Amino acid sequence: MLSGRFYFKYWLIAALACILSAGSAFAALPKFLGGSGVGVKGNKANLEDTYPTFWDSLMKSQSYTNMYQGIKELSLSKYAEASKSFAKAVIKNPDDPYPHIFLGISLYWQGQVDQAMSEYRAALKLDKDNAHAHQLLGIAYAWKGDINSALASFKESIDIDPDRPDTQMNIGSTYAALGDYEEALFHFRNAVRLDKTHPLYHYQLGSLYEVMGRDSLAESSFKKALRLYPNYEEAILALAVLSEKQNSYTNAEINYKKALKIKPGDSVARLRLANLLARENRKNEAVEIISRAFLISPLSDEGLALSISYSGGDSSQGSGPQAESEN
Template sequence: MTHSRALALVAILLTSFPAAGGSVPAPAGQNTVWDRIMAEQSAVNLRRGYALMGAEDYSAAADEFFRAVQRSPSDPWARLLYGSALYWLGTPDKALEEFEEALRLDPRNPMALQLRGIVRARTGDYGPALADFLASEKLDPSRSDVKMNAGSVYHALGEFGRALDYFRAAVALDPANPLYRYQLGMFYSRLGRYEAAAAQLEKAVSLFSGYEDALLELALLRERDGDLPGAIKLYRKALALKPRDSVARFRLAWALHKAGRVSEVGKVLDGAFLLAPANPKGGISMGLAYAGPPPGGAEAPPPSPLYSSLKKIPAGQDARVTVELLETPKAALTPVAGGEKLGARLQSAFRKPKVSYTRREYFLPASSPAERERRAAAVAAEADKLMKAVSAGNDARLNFSVETGPPRSSAAAKAKALFKPRDVGNDMGLWVMGDNWLENAAEALEELEAEAGGGRELALIRGLGYLLLGEHALALNEFSGGGALAALGRSAAWVEAGAEAKALEECREALRLDPANKTAQANKAWLEGSK
């Protein structure tokens, strides 16, 4: 979970609410839960918990909120805050128990209904989740976030008309919220209403100039409209904000190539193959994409890449894990007589209405090695369960990313080097809609596969596209040429394939060809286990 999302939830909980049956009345002249917390000495644990949530120390926050529950077991707000901390800790089942208890204490509490709906929606239980959001809306129709949540569920259920109504209503209630503008713009884009989508995305960027996801989507719309100079300018802005966005690099490189600016492609691609760099907080950032359900039939299948990666993170480091699963109809992905390419097959699948997107986020606090291994196994098991639940008629693509904080002890440990398609963080937080990066990569790849020949630069761009979509074998074929960039591409592809020895070999080849290449130097250090 990101710092901004944690604060957003705490802010939701601590802003004004109507008086709720069963709640302790607020002192005269004080209208918000935060006023109560600040005024009542007995709520000292809630104040401490709030501060700890803001500092992203969810485990300690949960301890403080639990003490508050023990002191005031009949107060639904203490239950809601405790449940929220449990949710951020990656234990939604326990969080749900607290939200249920809050509703038992105060059946007409709109926030309890909303939080229960969020947990239900997280597990794909959309019908009951929608019922919770609509009940919350009835009790407090002024909340824009409830309308956005209800709209997201309607979207997931395929009820696009109702989804659009609710997204518009959320924007009307909170027109200065860039996330709502972005969500509405994304929805318009998926409906094919590109002019309306661009208007909302432009507004989102005007409200939050650092909104990289909105800039990237706006650049894609400009490119689709034939405005290559405008698209290139926006892609560059997105990369200036988030240099680790390899999807933005991929789209920029292809736009430059189409514009005849082939000499600029190499510089853009150089940063696309950096493995597991240090993040600004002193930890590491890692990720991996792979395609298809896990192979069956083996007596002792190998550990999942996610489990292997989480086990390698020192137990003394906090870790935040994001898992994304995109499920598409396999029928649209089978080769046709004419030899339809991967990008075209993916794009035709994305255009089908039965595309399913699932996102899960987890927080693994610093702990003992045994507890870390247990939590890693639980997270990996849930990701594997998502993959195994993919029907026989569908295909799946899974992407995971891991962010760690600085070690809480001085013990050093080797971190596994991984290729992460989009090391960009999460500016605003998205729940059901998710992001569009897989679809955006597939769209460009469809165009690239239609290009015959094209020379070294085009092969590098195509190779990066395959790499982003988890197709390391196809990527290796495109990176078969000479040059340091091709060697770096092969290194990243071998990392995706789990062959670190071969990846290190290609890194050394890149350094032989270009001894001053910083990406190759950094990748070699990670693959050798040094910093």
């Protein structure tokens, strides 16, 4: 399978930027009307709330302030603080779906997935056609292992906004997890078509090609990812595995060493390189490669590998809480 939960969580980082760039919540702050409930001509605000009172305007203004504060805290990984800011925004502006959405995101990153899903559902009650809320709900379902519900949510999102590459990638990853590789390929290609500059999309497409046994196309996609991001350790590791499968041991060794230079704590790259050296009767070098692993703390930067595991033999990858001309 592909990177599964790793991809879904990786995507959330990009999702924040996408939501903000779309401008749905912040494209233009409301032009608050009236003052103390009195219009320009001195007429009292009508009882049907055709336009907001001063109190409404004040609460919405403060809600946006809380939202901006929460987003700043999210960017600093201060998730608990962000939750408090977004909760204040919800209270002050309960009819806006976006405070619920961002509160859900901050809860998700604290591991409170069920509470996050409640916030996404609250947003959808306010705006049933909110593609962001549908997509985030799908991510939460995927994290919980409910792939079919995730697929349903991603379909809702993609029906509303089919031109978002991240949505295409998410629904493709879900189809891949279900073993429907042809449908996954359709959506992965769409993601690359919509955004040719995102290295992750090329990497995911390459991973799918490898699963499908299309190694030459996989290699091409991994190389495209590396042209966009030369230090993409997972793509380098994927190329090393492909080279080893093709009995190109020199290239495999070079790429394993490149991967370890970027992420010394990648135990899979280290073990595969050691095995490769052992097969070539370079046992002293193999022992040195393995011994080095014991000197790396898993909590240090060099011990934090992007991929937790990667097995080239069955073209699988695992992780924890993720118009082309090719045919």
